[in-house]
Amino acid sequence: MSKFADFSQPQRQSLPGIVVMFANTLQKSVRAFWPILLIWIVKIETLNKFFVFGGITVAILIIALISYLQYYFFTFHIDDESNEFVIQKGVLNKTRITIQLHKIQQVSINQSLIQRLVGVHKLEIDTAGSDKKEASISAISHDLATILKERLINHSQLDKSEIAETILEENTPTSFIKIGLLSLIKIGFTSNYVKSFALLFLFFTTIMENLQQFSQNEVINEDKVTSYLDKLPMLTSIAIVLGSIVGLVLVVNLVRTVIKYFDFTIQKSKQAIILTYGLISTKNTLLNPNKVQKIKITQNYFQKKFDVTTIEVHQASSDVEKVKEKDKIEVPGCTANERDAILNLLYKKLPTREKLYLPNWRKLALNSFFLLVLPLLISLILVFNIKIITWKEWILYACVFSLFSGLLLWFSFKNYKLFVSNDFIIKQNGAWDIENNIVEPYKIQAITTQQFFWQKGTNIGSITLSTAGGTISFSTGNYTEIKNLVNLWLFQVETSEENWM
Amino acid sequence: MTNFTNEAIEINELPKFEEVQLRGLHSNYLKVMLFNFSLLIILVLGGFATVFVLKKDIFSINVWGSIFVALILLLGLIVFFTKKSFKKIGYAFRSHDAIYKSGLISETTTIIPFNRVQHVALHQGFISRKLGLASVELFTAGGSSSDLKIPGLLLEEAQKIKNLVSQKINPTAERIESEPTAPLNTDSNE
Numbered sequence: 001m002s003k004f005a006d007f008s009q010p011q012r013q014s015l016p017g018i019v020v021m022f023a024n025t026l027q028k029s030v031r032a033f034w035p036i037l038l039i040w041i042v043k044i045e046t047l048n049k050f051f052v053f054g055g056i057t058v059a060i061l062i063i064a065l066i067s068y069l070q071y072y073f074f075t076f077h078i079d080d081e082s083n084e085f086v087i088q089k090g091v092l093n094k095t096r097i098t099i100q101l102h103k104i105q106q107v108s109i110n111q112s113l114i115q116r117l118v119g120v121h122k123l124e125i126d127t128a129g130s131d132k133k134e135a136s137i138s139a140i141s142h143d144l145a146t147i148l149k150e151r152l153i154n155h156s157q158l159d160k161s162e163i164a165e166t167i168l169e170e171n172t173p174t175s176f177i178k179i180g181l182l183s184l185i186k187i188g189f190t191s192n193y194v195k196s197f198a199l200l201f202l203f204f205t206t207i208m209e210n211l212q213q214f215s216q217n218e219v220i221n222e223d224k225v226t227s228y229l230d231k232l233p234m235l236t237s238i239a240i241v242l243g244s245i246v247g248l249v250l251v252v253n254l255v256r257t258v259i260k261y262f263d264f265t266i267q268k269s270k271q272a273i274i275l276t277y278g279l280i281s282t283k284n285t286l287l288n289p290n291k292v293q294k295i296k297i298t299q300n301y302f303q304k305k306f307d308v309t310t311i312e313v314h315q316a317s318s319d320v321e322k323v324k325e326k327d328k329i330e331v332p333g334c335t336a337n338e339r340d341a342i343l344n345l346l347y348k349k350l351p352t353r354e355k356l357y358l359p360n361w362r363k364l365a366l367n368s369f370f371l372l373v374l375p376l377l378i379s380l381i382l383v384f385n386i387k388i389i390t391w392k393e394w395i396l397y398a399c400v401f402s403l404f405s406g407l408l409l410w411f412s413f414k415n416y417k418l419f420v421s422n423d424f425i426i427k428q429n430g431a432w433d434i435e436n437n438i439v440e441p442y443k444i445q446a447i448t449t450q451q452f453f454w455q456k457g458t459n460i461g462s463i464t465l466s467t468a469g470g471t472i473s474f475s476t477g478n479y480t481e482i483k484n485l486v487n488l489w490l491f492q493v494e495t496s497e498e499n500w501m
Numbered sequence: 502m503t504n505f506t507n508e509a510i511e512i513n514e515l516p517k518f519e520e521v522q523l524r525g526l527h528s529n530y531l532k533v534m535l536f537n538f539s540l541l542i543i544l545v546l547g548g549f550a551t552v553f554v555l556k557k558d559i560f561s562i563n564v565w566g567s568i569f570v571a572l573i574l575l576l577g578l579i580v581f582f583t584k585k586s587f588k589k590i591g592y593a594f595r596s597h598d599a600i601y602k603s604g605l606i607s608e609t610t611t612i613i614p615f616n617r618v619q620h621v622a623l624h625q626g627f628i629s630r631k632l633g634l635a636s637v638e639l640f641t642a643g644g645s646s647s648d649l650k651i652p653g654l655l656l657e658e659a660q661k662i663k664n665l666v667s668q669k670i671n672p673t674a675e676r677i678e679s680e681p682t683a684p685l686n687t688d689s690n691e
Contacts, residue, residue: 446648448612448647449609483519487516493614
């Protein structure tokens with residue numbers, strides 16, 4: 001190894017780690033006891049000051065003691081004889097985690113706000129297989145973390161390629177792609193509207209509830225606001241309300257994107273690809289091209305005009321039951337050139353769209369029935385029986401709904417395509433955000449075809465391809481063509497010598 | 502890429518999964534399926550019977566009559582459709598993959614190549630054991646949606662299949678896998 005550090009003896013985390021543990025435990029306690037704390041704060045006038053502050057001091061001292069003990073009993077080392085990484089921890093309940101080095105898939109070094117303040121890093125180890133044990137060291141200096149990471153990863157790769165020299169060259173990763181603030185701003189303005197709106201909605205409803213619970217006289221006088229809006233012409237007030245909602249959503253989107261992905265850098269080294277990003281807490285992830293199972297490229301109309309795309313890389317999940325966030329890596333806001341460069345890096349060539357497969361027109365018909373005709377019929381029956389709204393209003397709403405729904409249905413049908421080439425399967429779908437899911441045939445784990453009995457006459461059927469990083473399905477296609485594709489893909493999987501992971 | 506037209510011709514010459522002759526499950530498995538459904542029916546019947554004994558007055562005699570007739574009809578329908586769907590189930594083992602087809606309303610065919618199988622398990626439920634049946638489950642890395650379970654195999658056959666697949670996954674472990682003392686995973690919900 002390039003630098004010498006002895007990991008064979010059990011060692012503690014770096015000393016400032018106590019602060020991190022203290023902060024974590026404090027946060028947990030505050031979270032657990034917040035209702036009591038809130039009552040204290042509200043009723044602070046009526047309580048005995050000495051009692052309150054005394055209690056808080058004792059609580060903080062206890063937490064400090066606990067974090068010191070946690071620090072004291074947490075040790076880690078590499079057992080060279082059995083080739084295992086060992087973590088021992090626990091004050092009363094002792095836990096001993098052992099991880100076989102060759103099972104280690106990913107080692108990532110992250111930094112949260114507190115960790116950044118005291119200058120330590122968090123090291124997380126991800127293992128392969130159904131083995132759910134996972135280990136992390138929450139306070140370690142950067143130098144030590146890098147050396148340890150190298151030791152762990154090199155060990156796990158020594159088994160596969162017994163050439164240690166090539167790994168040594170890996171120490172100087174070259175910067176590959178850097179996503180600038182401008183791209184992030186573009187992405188922030190053009191994506192995740194629904195998510196941000198939901199967040200805002202949640203935020204405001206909780207705030208309003210809390211405000212109404214704790215103060216008898218409302219802080220915001222609703223009557224005043226409504227009367228102010230009443231004075232304005234109706235169109236203007238609607239515009240004000242809509243405008244402020246849209247503005248808020250955009251701002252929230254922007255702030256979220258920039259904080260999360262600030263200074264997004266992709267670095268390339270011999271064995272793996274390293275991603276670093278984040279404003280408040282820096283994330284550092286390793287991406288192994290062999291582990292990539294599925295790539296999702298998303299772009300909507302605005303983003304096309306701005307030349308930005310989002311790429312999601314789905315890796316083989318270590319936990320089969322639920323795909324973890326960690327296994328899904330998002331690259332926000334890259335240009336078309338950068339997108340191609342990333343794809344080239346991961347696939348060693350660009351996915352091509354060759355043979356095109358389209359769904360049957362019955363897909364549009366069926367979707368239109370369930371999402372357009374049926375809702376209209378139900379509302380018609382409702383209006384007919386219980387007159388909630390007048391007929392005029394119903395016609396107006398029905399027209400708006402039909403237009404909106406019809407457009408969505410038409411575009412989602414028009415964009416629904418499957419491209420098959422020798423090395424890639426690309427499925428495109430989506431009405432506004434157009435997704436392209438890319439899978440390599442040899443990474444398929446299982447193929448399922450499905451046909452309803454009424455589809456036999458029209459020769460229509462569906463197919464689902466399962467990979468270790470998610471599924472791809474194509475429905476209401478020509479069943480004969482689908483069966484031919486199944487035979488082709490089975491042939492490719494069964495003759496492939498390449499390792500799918 | 503340039504020889505794509507060659508590929509297109511080749512597709513038709515590839516072995517066709519849809520033309521493989523599928524084997525049906527052992528006829529005893531129909532009993533297991535019917536037994537599972539009849540358990541449900543017995544529970545429902547028992548529920549109604551208790552109500553009938555304790556509080557006869559809730560419904561009039563006519564209603565009780567129609568409930569009885571409906572339950573009998575339901576039982577008949579369940580037996581009918583279970584038999585139909587039993588006939589639909591088929592499986593096959595080719596030299597490189599396993600095929601399993603089932604479904605009455607929606608016909609589903611799942612194919613798992615052996616070189617993607619992570620491990621094989623053999624299950625035996627309570628009734629299956631009495632009838633000498635077992636099921637073989639193939640697990641892949643693609644999550645629970647892509648696992649394949651073939652029920653209603655004779656125990657002997659199931660063990661053979663399990664050994665066959667284990668050999669394909671891991672040729673070196675051959676000797677260990679074929680030992681007769683290999684433990685069986687038992688499952689009670691069958």
